[in-house]
Amino acid sequence: MATSDKKLIRELEQILGKQGVLYQPQDLMLYEYDGSVEHARPDYVVFPRSTRDVVEIVRLANRYQVPMVGRGAGTGLSGGALARQGGIVLVFSRMNRILELDLENQRAVVQPGVVNLDLTRAVEHAGLYFAPDPSSQKSCTIGGNVAENAGGPHTLAYGVTANHVTGLELVLPEGDVIRVGGKTVEAPGYDLPGLLVGSEGTLAIITEITVKLSRLPEAVKTLLGVYDSVDDATETVVEITARGITPAACEMLDGWTLRAVEDYVHAGFPRDSAAVLLLEVEGLREAVEVHAAEISDVGVIPRTKLPATLRRIDEIGKSFGFQVGNIFHAGDGNLHPIILFDQRDLEQFARAVATANEIMKFCLEMGGALTGEHGVGMEKNELMPLMFTPADLDLMQRVRGAFNPSGLLNPGKLFPFGKGCGEIRVRPMPVSANAPGVSA
Amino acid sequence: MSSSPTLAVARLAELVGEGHVITEPTELAGYEVDGLQPAAVARPGTAEAVAEVVRFAAAEKLAVMATGGRTKLRIGAPPRGYDLALDVSRMNRVLAYDPGDLTLGVEAGIRFADLDRVLAEKGQFLPLSPAFADQATVGGIVATNSSTPLRHAYGSTRDYMLGMEFVTGEGNPVKSGGRVVKNVTGYDLHKLMIGALGTLGVITRVNFRTFPLPHAQGTFLASCESAAAALALCRAIARSPLQPRLVEVVEPQAAQILSGGRATLPAGCWSVVVAAAGEPGVVERHGAELARMAQGTHAGAFAGLADKEESALLGCIREFPKHVMEFCPAATIFRISVLPTQMELLLEHARQVAERSQFTWAALVRASGIVFVALLPTAAAPLDGETLRRLAQAATELIRASSVPEIGGRPMIEWCPLELKREVNVWGPVRDDLALMQRLKKVFDPQDIFSPGRFVGGI
Numbered sequence: 001m002a003t004s005d006k007k008l009i010r011e012l013e014q015i016l017g018k019q020g021v022l023y024q025p026q027d028l029m030l031y032e033y034d035g036s037v038e039h040a041r042p043d044y045v046v047f048p049r050s051t052r053d054v055v056e057i058v059r060l061a062n063r064y065q066v067p068m069v070g071r072g073a074g075t076g077l078s079g080g081a082l083a084r085q086g087g088i089v090l091v092f093s094r095m096n097r098i099l100e101l102d103l104e105n106q107r108a109v110v111q112p113g114v115v116n117l118d119l120t121r122a123v124e125h126a127g128l129y130f131a132p133d134p135s136s137q138k139s140c141t142i143g144g145n146v147a148e149n150a151g152g153p154h155t156l157a158y159g160v161t162a163n164h165v166t167g168l169e170l171v172l173p174e175g176d177v178i179r180v181g182g183k184t185v186e187a188p189g190y191d192l193p194g195l196l197v198g199s200e201g202t203l204a205i206i207t208e209i210t211v212k213l214s215r216l217p218e219a220v221k222t223l224l225g226v227y228d229s230v231d232d233a234t235e236t237v238v239e240i241t242a243r244g245i246t247p248a249a250c251e252m253l254d255g256w257t258l259r260a261v262e263d264y265v266h267a268g269f270p271r272d273s274a275a276v277l278l279l280e281v282e283g284l285r286e287a288v289e290v291h292a293a294e295i296s297d298v299g300v301i302p303r304t305k306l307p308a309t310l311r312r313i314d315e316i317g318k319s320f321g322f323q324v325g326n327i328f329h330a331g332d333g334n335l336h337p338i339i340l341f342d343q344r345d346l347e348q349f350a351r352a353v354a355t356a357n358e359i360m361k362f363c364l365e366m367g368g369a370l371t372g373e374h375g376v377g378m379e380k381n382e383l384m385p386l387m388f389t390p391a392d393l394d395l396m397q398r399v400r401g402a403f404n405p406s407g408l409l410n411p412g413k414l415f416p417f418g419k420g421c422g423e424i425r426v427r428p429m430p431v432s433a434n435a436p437g438v439s440a
Numbered sequence: 441m442s443s444s445p446t447l448a449v450a451r452l453a454e455l456v457g458e459g460h461v462i463t464e465p466t467e468l469a470g471y472e473v474d475g476l477q478p479a480a481v482a483r484p485g486t487a488e489a490v491a492e493v494v495r496f497a498a499a500e501k502l503a504v505m506a507t508g509g510r511t512k513l514r515i516g517a518p519p520r521g522y523d524l525a526l527d528v529s530r531m532n533r534v535l536a537y538d539p540g541d542l543t544l545g546v547e548a549g550i551r552f553a554d555l556d557r558v559l560a561e562k563g564q565f566l567p568l569s570p571a572f573a574d575q576a577t578v579g580g581i582v583a584t585n586s587s588t589p590l591r592h593a594y595g596s597t598r599d600y601m602l603g604m605e606f607v608t609g610e611g612n613p614v615k616s617g618g619r620v621v622k623n624v625t626g627y628d629l630h631k632l633m634i635g636a637l638g639t640l641g642v643i644t645r646v647n648f649r650t651f652p653l654p655h656a657q658g659t660f661l662a663s664c665e666s667a668a669a670a671l672a673l674c675r676a677i678a679r680s681p682l683q684p685r686l687v688e689v690v691e692p693q694a695a696q697i698l699s700g701g702r703a704t705l706p707a708g709c710w711s712v713v714v715a716a717a718g719e720p721g722v723v724e725r726h727g728a729e730l731a732r733m734a735q736g737t738h739a740g741a742f743a744g745l746a747d748k749e750e751s752a753l754l755g756c757i758r759e760f761p762k763h764v765m766e767f768c769p770a771a772t773i774f775r776i777s778v779l780p781t782q783m784e785l786l787l788e789h790a791r792q793v794a795e796r797s798q799f800t801w802a803a804l805v806r807a808s809g810i811v812f813v814a815l816l817p818t819a820a821a822p823l824d825g826e827t828l829r830r831l832a833q834a835a836t837e838l839i840r841a842s843s844v845p846e847i848g849g850r851p852m853i854e855w856c857p858l859e860l861k862r863e864v865n866v867w868g869p870v871r872d873d874l875a876l877m878q879r880l881k882k883v884f885d886p887q888d889i890f891s892p893g894r895f896v897g898g899i
Contacts, residue, residue, distance in 0.1 A: 104675065105779040127679075149624040160624060162631075163599050180873045184777035185809035186585070186596065187850040188867045189896045190640075190877050194598055194631030198624050218681035238540050244563060244652030283683060286721030332621040333541065369623035376625055387625060391612040395883070396627045402879040414626070 005043075008064050012046055012088075015056045020047045020094075031089050034074040034081045035136070036379050037343060037353075042069070042083035049094045051169060051177060051207040058205065059175040061088055061408060068173070069410050070201045072113060072141030075134075078377025080148055080200050084412035090205065092143050098122055099208065106213040107166070107183045112143020112206055119211070128213040131158040134373070146209055149198030151373025153249035154280075156331035158214065160373060162197040169208035170196065173404050183210055195399070200375050201410040203403035217248070217282035221292045225277035226270050230254050230326075231307040233275035237330045240279075245291050249280040250331030254310075257325040257338065277330065309366055313337050313359050320355040334372035335363070361386055376414045384416055448500065449480055452524075455492040456484045460530070471525040473505060473894075474518040474858050481507075481525040487547075487605060487613055487644035490526065494642060495611030497524055498887055505891050506642040508549050508577030512584045515854055516637050518861050520893035526642055528579055534558055535645060536619065542650045543602065543619055548579025548643040564650040567594035571761050579643040585635030587775065589757050592808045593685045593717075597634050600649045604630035606641035609885025619647045632880065639895040640884040654717035657685070659750040660727055662734050662742040663709035667691070667787045670710035674807040675780060676733050677714065682726055686715040688757055689805035691787070694764075694814070697802055701763040703756035704749050713753060714742070760804050760812060761855055768800075768816040770823055772835060772856040776811045776842045778849035786811055786849055789841040797834035811849075813838065823859050832863035839868050867896040 012021045022028060022045040032041040043066065048054045061068045067087030074081050083089050092113035100109040103126045108119060116137040120129040132145055133152035144150070146168070151160040158164075167181035180192035196203055227233040233252050240247065253261065253276050258269040269276055281291040310326060317324030317339060325338040337359055341352040360370060360383050370380045370387055384393060397415055400407075452461045462468065462481035471478055484490045497504045503521035507513065508529055531547035532554070538544075539562040546555060552566075553574050559565050570576045570586035580586075582597055582604075594600065603617025616629035633640055664670040670689045677687055689712055690698060695705035705711045716726035730742040745753065756763060764771045778786050783805060790813045794801035800816040815834055819827040835853060842849035853866040860866075874897040881888075881899045893899075 102779075102781075104781050106678075107779070151622060151624070155622060159595070159599060160622070162624075162628065163595060178872050178876060180876070182850065183779055183848065184850050185591075186635075186777045188635075188852040189871075189873065190636055190880060191598060191631045191634055192873055192876060194628055194634075197628075199627055203627075215678075215681070241542060242540055244655070246652070284681060284718075284722050284725055286725050287719050290719045290721065329622070334622045367619055369618040369620050370625040372620075372622035373624055380625075384626065387618070388615070392614045392616065392626075395608060395612070395614050395629065396616075398883045399627055399629065399880065402883050403876070 005064065008060065008066070009044065011060055012044060012057065015053060015060070016046055016048065020049070021045070031071065031074070031091070032082070034079060035077045036079040036082075036377065037349070038079040038082055038378055040079070040082040040084045040378075041086070042089040043086045044088045045091055046088055047091050047094045051171065054090065054171045054205055054207050055175045055177060057088065057090060058171055058173060062174065062406065065406070065408065067408050067411050068205065070112070070143065070147065070205050072144030072147075073115070073136070073139045075136035075140040076144060076148055076375065076377065078148065078371065078375040078379045080375050080377040080410070080413060081144070082378065084378050087408070092141060095207070096141075102183070103128060103213070105183065106215070107210060108213055109183075109208060109210050110142055111208060112141060112146070114142050116140050116142055116145060123213055124216065127216050129216055130211060131164055131214045132161045142209055142211070143206055146197050146206055147199070147201045148375035149373070151329070151334065153251055153329055155334075155373065156250055156329060157246055157248040162194060164212045164214075165193055165197050165209060166212060167210035168193050168196055168206050170204035171207055172204050173406055173409050177207075181210065198375070200377060200414050202400050202414055203409065205409070219285045219288040220248070220280060220282040221288050223279040223281070223292060223295055225279065226273045227275040227277070228273070230275045230310055233277050234307045234310060234330060236277060240295055241331070243294060245281070245294060247279045247291070247295070247331055248282040249278070250329065251278040252276070252326070252328055252330040253278070254326040256323060257327045260325065309335070309363065309368075312362055316358050316362065317355060320351055320358070322352065322355055324355075329372070332372070333368075357383060378413055381412075381414055382416050384414070445479060451496060452480060452482045452493065455496060456482045456489050460485070470510065471507060471513075471527070473513045473522055474861065476519060476522040478505070478522050478525040480523075481527050483527045483530050485530045487531070487607065490528065490642050490644055491607045491611045491613045493524075493526055494607050494609070494889075497889055498609060498611055501887060502889060503892050504642075504889050506579065506583070506638045508580040509551060509572065509575040511572035511575045512580055512586070515584050516891070516894035517866055517898070518858065518893065519891060528642070528644070529577060531644065532577075537562075539564055539650070542621060543647065544650050545619055545645060545647045546578055547645055549577050552576050552578060552581060559650060560653065563653050565653050566648055566650060567591070567600065568597065569758050571759050573758060578646055582634055582643060582646055583636060583638050587806065587810060589686045589688055589754070589806060591806065592687050593683065594651065598631050600651075601630060601634070602647040602649055604633060604643060604647065605645035606630075606633060606643045608641050609887055609889050613644070614641075617647065621649050637895050638891045639881060639899050640890065642890070654685075656720040656723045657715060657717040657750075658723040658727060659713065659715045659745045659753065660730050660742045661705075661745055661753070662712045662730070663706045664712060665709065667710055668784055670712050671780070671784050671805070673712050673733065674805075677730070678780065678807070680729060680733070682716070682729055684714045684726060685717045686713070686754070687807035688713045689807065690757070691803035691805075693800060693816075694760070694802035694804050697763050697767045698753075698756040698760070700767060701756040701759065703753040705753070713757065715750075715754065757804070764802060764814045764816075765855060768814075768818070770817045770819060770821050770857050772815045772817070772831060772860060773854050774813045774838060774842075774851055775854040776813065776849045776851040777809055778811055778842065778847060779809065780807060782847045782849065783811055786842055786847050787813075789847070790838060793834050793838045793841065796837075797830045799831070799834060821857050821859075823857055828859050828863065831860055835860060835864045839864070843869050870897050
């Protein structure tokens with residue numbers, strides 16, 4: 001990608017001041033990675049303070065024809081916040097104000113840089129909280145949650161981020177500011193907030209978010225189930241569902257993972273078990289008591305695809321020579337297989353990517369989806385043709401074109417990279433040339 | 441239709457099968473939309489046949505409207521054209537149902553009532569609970585974003601719809617979303633189809649998350665002397681730890697109308713209806729706490745309803761628009777999305793508008809954020825010029841009053857006489873997001889063949 005342009009830097013500094021623009025290689029390095037295994041170095045990093053700043057940056061990017069990528073805390077797991085084709089990364093850490101709390105109507109209006117858990121902390125005195133709870137909630141931002149449609153353990157009962165967003169302020173790539181949705185539960189017209197949430201920064205830059213606040217439950221009970229086999233654990237989940245109980249959260253750790261966790265944080269997991277289930281039931285006291293008792297009673301009755309899926313994942317890992325650990329949202333079947341590899345070893349890295357792709361293909365064959373809460377980004381984009389037909393992808397790309405005709409917003413994400421007219425390639429991501437620790 | 445109607449009908453019969461094309465004038469009348477009748481109705485049996493018909497229509501530049509149970513064809517602005525009805529009611533199968541995974545995939549033409557029975561056999565349900573429940577199809581419920589009283593606990597369609605298959609204006613069958621409970625892969629194009637009135641595509645399959653039927657249910661009723669008292673009670677419930685399934689306020693005139701529909705509601709009162717569900721202890725707790733809350737306000741006491749009264753009342757609330765239009769065929773029913781704290785002021789505006797224009801009015805409040813207001817002209821359709829003038833003025837005033845910043849409502853007129861649609865924009869004020877909607881319409885339906893003119897801003 002183009003190296004930094006002195007004129008563009010000067011113009012960015014005029015908008016944001018010298019404190020608001022980074023372009024030295026040693027500064028840019030801090031923004032070349034996120035929570036994924038991918039790397040991509042931006043040419044510029046900027047820190048807008050207002051929607052107006054964003055508009056001016058966007059107009060400038062358009063004039064210079066450089067890509068734009070939004071970034072919150074960089075905790076994402078699919079490379080969504082990486083400047084794959086270089087360009088400007090807009091970091092929202094200075095747009096981190098809660099603009100309005102409307103406790104009676106259970107709404108908050110926030111800037112995208114507000115940290116997820118900070119919103120809950122600001123409203124819990126009133127018995128309210130922001131329900132989406134990704135594992136990174138102490139550091140991840142609501143803007144990032146919106147871009148990736150983040151989930152978390154409690155999405156089983158309360159849904160992903162999209163279920164909690166009612167309105168957005170957008171800056172379109174030409175610099176127009178548009179509001180979609182609002183504080184009300186619905187509005188006549190197409191559900192634009194529904195489309196924008198989870199669009200991974202490819203349709204617009206989001207500068208303001210209106211979210212629902214949920215009421216904290218009166219009672220919460222956490223249960224730990226210990227199992228001799230992973231199958232027993234997963235089958236228990238199925239039986240709980242069949243009994244009409246929806247736990248607020250239902251997490252499973254397999255034996256390998258729970259021992260790793262135990263060694264690190266000493267949570268009290270039994271080291272000799274093959275799997276544990278962590279279940280949370282919440283709501284009114286009367287419901288919590290009954291459900292907790294009923295979960296404790298549940299026997300083991302095999303059904304559905306979860307146990308077989310986990311066995312197959314284990315086999316795939318072994319066939320590539322890897323240990324695969326599993327920690328996952330068992331209640332809604334959202335798996336997080338963890339492949340253990342040394343990223344400094346390029347051969348191992350390539351093998352790990354191939355393993356991941358193989359697991360994804362298998363999950364799709366079982367009727368699953370590519371991503372339950374992390375986004376497609378640049379990690380799974382080449383796999384999209386396995387889930388969607390050329391016609392499906394073509395329509396999505398034309399929707400992107402309707403918002404982002406120049407393609408300058410977060411290029412190289414979500415869609416298969418090399419896709420030209422009708423041609424779709426299915427192959428693993430190329431191995432990154434600048435993996436850490438590898439000298440060229 | 442096209443220059444050679446006979447040829448076109450013959451071609452349609454090839455695509456959907458002999459006997460599945462309707463051209464009989466008496467039958468076509470049943471597909472009328474705002475005074476227009478199609479030249480033909482095609483009744484495809486598969487998604488592939490839907491795509492074929494749409495490709496044919498696109499080539500011939502025919503204006504197409506998808507239909508199902510035909511209970512909500514009156515919603516929307518009058519269409520600019522209407523050549524062909526695409527009736528998907530033959531596509532009424534359950535394609536996939538896995539109660540253990542809480543997932544369901546159905547064809548768009550399945551009737552809600554039939555689907556409800558299939559789910560109930562497995563102890564599950566979908567919280568759609570639409571008006572015209574006996575005839576309404578899943579595709580139509582989604583396309584009109586039919587409001588459900590159960591949104592209080594379960595949210596709206598967008599919250600439990602997992603994915604969809606539909607046919608675009610170019611006749612391409614596409615899908616978005618998936619079949620599993622948790623999935624954030626790709627753009628959620630299916631959300632755009634909710635409430636889009638068929639302007640973006642013809643829905644052929646919808647995937648949902650299902651819910652377990654509660655072990656117990658109870659419904660409680662309090663009678664309040666004013667809107668203020670009733671709404672204060674709703675806000676108190678919202679602040680409490682209670683998690684009711686449904687909280688509705690029935691205004692006195694609406695109570696009288698629903699009482700005609702066999703619901704038992706006290707005369708002259710603002711009734712607060714609360715349904716609780718879950719474990720028996722949860723239902724009891726709701727009864728006890730509601731009784732306590734009612735004491736603390738100016739509301740009358742909450743009383744539990746017997747099973748029979750309960751199902752009659754909840755049924756009448758679900759069928760509110762149907763009962764109102766049976767009571768008053770020229771009824772003009774506004775659907776206004778508004779924050780709970782602004783509901784009282786909105787209802788006061790509605791009362792004043794009705795009084796000034798000398799119409800009787802009725803209202804139903806969905807405490808989670810929707811107010812239905814009905815203006816009830818006594819004149820028979822078609823409305824005489826004077827009544828129409830008064831109704832148009834009242835409608836304009838109510839739309840303006842509900843959209844002012846102090847109220848911040850998002851109004852639309854869901855049901856009204858055709859004459860009024862020519863005077864008032866039923867979709868309410870145009871906003872700056874219209875440009876984005878127009879761009880999307882061009883992507884999904886570049887030739888503008890789907891329901892032209894029926895949607896927001898003339899889309």
